[in-house]
Amino acid sequence: MSAGTLPYDPRFGPVTMLEGPAKGRYPEGNSLLVEGSRESVIVDPSLGILGREGPLPEISRVLHSHCHEDHIAGSHLFPDVPWHFHELDASGIRSIEGLLEIYGFPPHIEAGFRDALVDQFHFVACDDPQTFVEGDVFDLGDVTIRALHTPGHTRGHCCFEIEWLEAGARRRLLYLADIELTSFGPYYGDAWSDLVDFERSLARVRAIEADWYATFHHIGVLESRDAYLARLDRFEAKIGERETRLLEFLSEPRTMADIVEHRFVYRPGDAVSFADPVEERSARQHLTRLLSQGRVRRLDEERWERA
Numbered sequence: 001m002s003a004g005t006l007p008y009d010p011r012f013g014p015v016t017m018l019e020g021p022a023k024g025r026y027p028e029g030n031s032l033l034v035e036g037s038r039e040s041v042i043v044d045p046s047l048g049i050l051g052r053e054g055p056l057p058e059i060s061r062v063l064h065s066h067c068h069e070d071h072i073a074g075s076h077l078f079p080d081v082p083w084h085f086h087e088l089d090a091s092g093i094r095s096i097e098g099l100l101e102i103y104g105f106p107p108h109i110e111a112g113f114r115d116a117l118v119d120q121f122h123f124v125a126c127d128d129p130q131t132f133v134e135g136d137v138f139d140l141g142d143v144t145i146r147a148l149h150t151p152g153h154t155r156g157h158c159c160f161e162i163e164w165l166e167a168g169a170r171r172r173l174l175y176l177a178d179i180e181l182t183s184f185g186p187y188y189g190d191a192w193s194d195l196v197d198f199e200r201s202l203a204r205v206r207a208i209e210a211d212w213y214a215t216f217h218h219i220g221v222l223e224s225r226d227a228y229l230a231r232l233d234r235f236e237a238k239i240g241e242r243e244t245r246l247l248e249f250l251s252e253p254r255t256m257a258d259i260v261e262h263r264f265v266y267r268p269g270d271a272v273s274f275a276d277p278v279e280e281r282s283a284r285q286h287l288t289r290l291l292s293q294g295r296v297r298r299l300d301e302e303r304w305e306r307a
């Protein structure tokens with residue numbers, strides 16, 4: 001145990017999962033503390049870091065998998081060390097306007113969300129975030145963290161490959177961030193999301209062999225490749241399930257308002273303030289694909305039907 005970790009925090013070599021309340025279910029999350037012989041870093045400081053007993057971890061930098069509210073909620077606790085983001089997401093931390101651009105919510109939703117970013121998620125702008133790109137390596141001394149650019153959730157979303165030697169054998173933990181493997185399925189409903197990129201990123205992480213697979217939300221750490229692949233299959237299958245349900249719904253002509261109201265990402269009744277724009281953006285990406293495949297036809301500007 002070291003400064004900032006608790007006896008029940010799961011440990012994997014130099015990596016400790018700082019598990020959030022409710023196992024990191026949104027808006028909470030699971031952060032990682034990675035301790036090398038030269039320096040330590042925290043990855044994705046979540047809301048739960050604020051409520052932990054004991055001292056904060058002593059770290060030299062904060063790494064972020066991407067710029068979303070739940071992954072930066074605890075970053076302000078570390079004001080004196082560099083904050084790192086992939087270069088494509090860094091504008092989200094420079095200003096709250098930059099962050100709001102990533103979501104792209106309509107004005108009537110953005111106003112309330114802007115308040116939540118500050119009041120609930122403790123957004124603090126950083127004038128000079130450090131940026132990294134695909135393949136960049138952080139060498140902490142006896143443990144390395146390599147950035148894998150896995151866009152789709154946001155433009156700059158990254159996974160981190162964390163490697164060290166243990167009794168002469170190479171050990172690897174793959175941190176998947178918001179390729180979170182939950183039953184909700186992939187989230188690609190922001191202005192800066194992209195379904196096709198997300199699918200490419202899923203194929204990429206599928207090929208990576210690791211000893212452990214960790215996610216930011218409540219799946220925590222998976223310790224076998226079989227468990228990982230089974231979770232990944234179910235997670236990825238949600239994309240096809242949404243598309244199939246959308247096709248079925250289009251067995252008669254439907255407008256975008258119909259599609260949004262029916263809901264394909266959230267469940268009817270889920271109390272999510274931004275559900276409508278997320279439904280619309282997600283549906284439009286599926287419609288683009290279905291149109292290009294000739295499986296759906298556009299009847300007029302905002303009405304579609306199964307072909």
Ligand SMILES: [Zn+2]
Pocket residue numbers: 066068153178
């Ligand atoms: Zn996210």
